[in-house]
Amino acid sequence: DTGVSQNPRHKITKRGQNVTFRCDPISEHNRLYWYRQTLGQGPEFLTYFQNEAQLEKSRLLSDRFSAERPKGSFSTLEIQRTEQGDSAMYLCASSPSRDKEYFGPGTRLTVT
């Protein structure tokens, strides 16, 4: 069973640039979540998809952030005009049901 995959694993970018991350969930998992984790903290929720519909967005998701899940398969998270405060680990998770949620390896973003 293939797990959740995320690309790239690491991204270094200069302040002001745009970045896009990709998440491929476990096949047939209809729920997909994005979280952000900073050093020494637990993950914080960003947004949630059920199939292709984006059902919930956190207040953390400013207007510089946008996420899509076309056709209910993979998802992308784009950050426009990156700031140093965006430096974090971005985690994607997929879930077939309420009692399970599996995480990908994450994308570590460093904004210089």
Added chain:
Amino acid sequence: AQKITQTQPGMFVQEKEAVTLDCTYDTSDQSYGLFWYKQPSSGEMIFLIYQGSYDEQNATEGRYSLNFQKARKSANLVISASQLGDSAMYFCAMRGRGQLTFGSGTQLTVLP
């Protein structure tokens, strides 16, 4: 609003001994689920165990068990027969109607 509290920033345990990691929660939802994840230094979030709020039996998965005390709103993780590979950050999380809410984590170190 949901809140997860992990009051132990760090814990030490001798190899082969049992250890309990504390987690308390607060929610107004009647139906919810509690999760524990392990995060080694490599960064991936590994799902360990799940307990539903209506489950009458405490959840167990191999060496992991969840000591669920609903009236006290606690969901402590018990790891039996600790191994060196158990050294990691451990996060407690809760799901109400949507996404997971995480605690701040406990860094467990297993001593040889």
